[in-house]
Amino acid sequence: MLVLLPPSETKAIGGAGAPLDLDALSFPELNPVRDKLVSALADLARDVPASLAALDLSERQVDEVHRNAVVRTSATTPALARYTGVLYDALDFPTLKKAERERAYGRLAVASALFGVVRGGDPVPAYRLSGGSTLPAHGSLRTLWKPALEPVLKGADEFVVDLRSGAYSSLAKVSHAVVVRVITSEGKVVSHFNKAHKGLLARTIAAAKTEPGDLKGLVRLASKAGMRLVPTGERTADLITD
Numbered sequence: 001m002l003v004l005l006p007p008s009e010t011k012a013i014g015g016a017g018a019p020l021d022l023d024a025l026s027f028p029e030l031n032p033v034r035d036k037l038v039s040a041l042a043d044l045a046r047d048v049p050a051s052l053a054a055l056d057l058s059e060r061q062v063d064e065v066h067r068n069a070v071v072r073t074s075a076t077t078p079a080l081a082r083y084t085g086v087l088y089d090a091l092d093f094p095t096l097k098k099a100e101r102e103r104a105y106g107r108l109a110v111a112s113a114l115f116g117v118v119r120g121g122d123p124v125p126a127y128r129l130s131g132g133s134t135l136p137a138h139g140s141l142r143t144l145w146k147p148a149l150e151p152v153l154k155g156a157d158e159f160v161v162d163l164r165s166g167a168y169s170s171l172a173k174v175s176h177a178v179v180v181r182v183i184t185s186e187g188k189v190v191s192h193f194n195k196a197h198k199g200l201l202a203r204t205i206a207a208a209k210t211e212p213g214d215l216k217g218l219v220r221l222a223s224k225a226g227m228r229l230v231p232t233g234e235r236t237a238d239l240i241t242d
Contacts, residue, residue: 001107001211002158003202004117004177006165006195008085009130013067015077017123024123026109030116033148037114038071040135041127045069054135055128064128071114076123079110086192090199093120096206104206111168113141116149131167145171153177159213161205163198178215180229182239190241197239201227 020038022031044051045068051057057064067074076082080093080101096104105121112118113129134140149172153160160177162169180201182194190197204225205211205218212218215231222229228240 001161001205001213002156003108003161003205004153004164004174005083005087005108005110005198005202006163006168007110007112007131008083008088009128010084011067011082011126011128012077012084013126015075015082015123015125017076017078019073020071020076020125021123025115026119026122027117027152029152030148033144034115036138037129037135037141037144040138041068041114041129042071044135045071050136055130055133057128061128067126068128071125071127074125076125078105078121079118079124080104080108080120082124082126083110085195087195087199087202090196091203091206092199096203100207103208103211104202107205107211108202111164111171113168113171116145116171117153131165131171142170150174159211159218161218163202176235178218178235178237180237180239182241184241193241197227197241200225201229201239 022034044054045065048062048065051065093104105119108120109117113131113133114127118124131141138144153172153174160174162174162177162179182190182197184190201222204221208221212221215237219229219231230238230240232238
């Protein structure tokens with residue numbers, strides 16, 4: 001099973017892992033693009049004003065640029081411990097039991113502007129790069145990622161659940177994935193807090209001893225956890241909030 005989560009702008013700082021090793025990441029076919037982007041991000045960090053402009057950061061966020069400067073040499077930590085924010089607060093990875101954390105490492109994956117996609121246990125450094133960013137001399141990330149990432153995700157021979165946000169969905173389509181959106185009981189699309197509900201669904205999937213193999217199984221799993229997941233098509237479902 002592969003559950004695609006959106007990343008977060010914010011990252012936990014530090015880590016106890018060795019510096020970035022692209023060969024330690026899942027989906028090695030993506031390494032040529034990863035290497036190109038890591039180098040571009042580190043090179044861009046040498047010019048702070050240019051970095052702030054390209055990454056849409058304020059001067060108060062200059063520390064983000066400094067982290068990009070050492071992206072190849074800074075400590076790493078598992079992806080699910082690196083990303084922070086609303087979704088990851090709801091997932092609450094640190095409170096999962098040991099067996100659940102191991103399942104989360106294998107079942108959950110994070111869509112990434114820098115790495116394309118990484119599994120939850122992959123060791124990654126702190127960095128700042130958004131899906132909608134455009135790096136000088138490389139153009140849009142969609143142009144770089146789509147030819148490399150789409151075939152990799154298309155070839156994933158497992159049940160794929162797509163919880164990505166728009167900017168990251170545009171980097172690669174996954175035609176066989178089940179796409180979940182979050183709506184209210186009145187049928188209105190939930191904006192900001194949709195991340196919290198997706199985080200709770202991801203936690204439910206990680207905690208389950210047996211992973212679902214299709215949409216029906218996912219609906220049953222969500223129902224057991226007290227969540228209302230309603231199929232709206234062969235590969236679409238609505239997670240309904242109160």
